[in-house]
Amino acid sequence: MNILVTGGAGFIGSHVVRLLVNSYPQYHIFNVDALTYAGNLENLKDIEDKKNYTFIKADITDKEGMDSLFKTHRFEAVIHLAAESHVDRSISDPLAFVKTNILGTIHLLEAFKSLWGGDFYGKRFYHISTDEVYGTLGEQGLFTETTAYDPNSPYSASKAGSDHFVRAYGETYGLPYVISNCSNNYGPNQFPEKLIPLCINNIIHHNPLPVYGDGHYTRDWLYVIDHAKAIDVVFHRGASKATYNIGGFNEWKNIDLVKLLCGLMDSKLGRAPGTSEQLITFVKDRPGHDLRYAIDASKIKNDLDWKPSVTFEEGLEKTIDWYLQNETWLNHVTSGAYQGYYNKQYH
Ligand code: NAD
Ligand code: DAU
16 A cells, blocks of 8 residues: 655654654555754654655655656545744744645545545545644643634644644545644754743753643643554555644643753753753743643543553653764754744743
C-alpha cells in the first residue's frame, strides 16, 4: 500500500514517518513536504535510505502538483499533517494559514476524490487536527469529541475550517475520513518557536524566558512519540467518519511548567538551583489567548486501548537530553531567519 504522509519533515510528522517506516515494511511511505522554515530533513536522517520510504519536496497549495502526485503513486491512504502550526505566526500572517491549512487540505481531498472516483473501498483519509478548534475552557471541564467548535485564533480557525471540509467530503462524496484532535505536543525535533523548546534553548544561552501575560494559561501536554503511536492506532483501527480526541491527562499552568523546566535544566547543566528561574520575564500577552485546553481522551482509551506511555517527568527529561545532545540541530534551525522572527515577536 502506498501511503502519503504530508508534513513528514516537521516535528510530529517526522516521528509519524519514522514509526510507520520502521513498523510496516509492507507499506511504502511517501513523505510530501514543502520544507518551510518548520520542515527539516535532518529530522529523518536515520531512515532516509530505507527501501519503503520516499521523500518528495512539494507544496500542498499546488493543486496540479498534488493531482499529478496522486495519479503517479496512487495513494490508497493519506495521513495529513502539513500545516502552518504556530499561533503567534497566524496572528501576524493569517493568510498563509488559510492558504496551507484550508486550501492545501482541499487540494488533497480533491486529488484523493478524483483518483478513486466513488470507489473508496479499503481507502482512508486521516486528517490530523488540534484541540484548539474547540476554543477555550474555563477553570473546569474538558474537551470531548462533541464539544462545539469555537476557534479564537487565525491558526485554530484555519484548522477548524479544514476539519469541516474533511467532514463535508465524507458526507457529500462518501470520502472515508477519520480526524483526531490532539493537545499540546512536546519532545525531540520541535521547532524552538514553541514554548518548551524555546525555553530550553534560551536557558542554554542564558536568555530571558518570555512568559505571556501572568503565566496562568493552562495546556495539556503529550509526549510526541505517544501522539505518533495514537496516530498509528487511529489510522489502523479508528472508525470511519469518526473523530478522536488525544491528550496527555497532563495539565500544567505555563508558569509552573517553565519553573519545572528551569529546575531540571539547572541540574542537567550543573548550575546552582534557582539560576534559570531568574531568567523568567513576563511579557505582553498573546491577543485572543485561550485560557485553558484539556482533553477528555476517554474515547480513544476505551475504544482503541491507547493511553500515554511516557510520564511528563520522563518525557521532559528525554526532551531536554535530546536538545542538549543535538546542539548542531538547534544551531541550524536558530540561525538565519529564526533571528528575524524572534526579534519581531519578542522586542
Ligand atoms: P510543524 O510546523 O513542526 O511542521 C509542519 C510541517 O508541514 C513542516 O515540515 C512544513 O515544512 C510542512 N508544511 C507547511 N506548509 C506546507 C505546505 N504548504 N505544503 C507542504 N508541506 C508544508 O508542525 P507540527 O507541530 O509537527 O504539527 C503537525 C500537525 O499536527 C499540524 O497539522 C498541526 O496543526 C497538528 N497539531 C500539532 C500539535 C502540536 O502541539 N505541535 C498539536 C495538535 C495538532
Ligand atoms: O493545543 C494544540 C496546539 O498546541 C497545536 O495545535 C499548535 O500547533 C501548537 O503550536 C500548540 O499551540 P499553543 O499556542 O498552545 O503552543 P505554544 O507552545 O505556542 O504556547 C504554549 C503556551 O505557552 C501558550 O499558553 C502560550 C504560552 N507562551 C508561548 C510562547 C511561544 C508563552 O507564554 N511564551 C512564549 O514565548
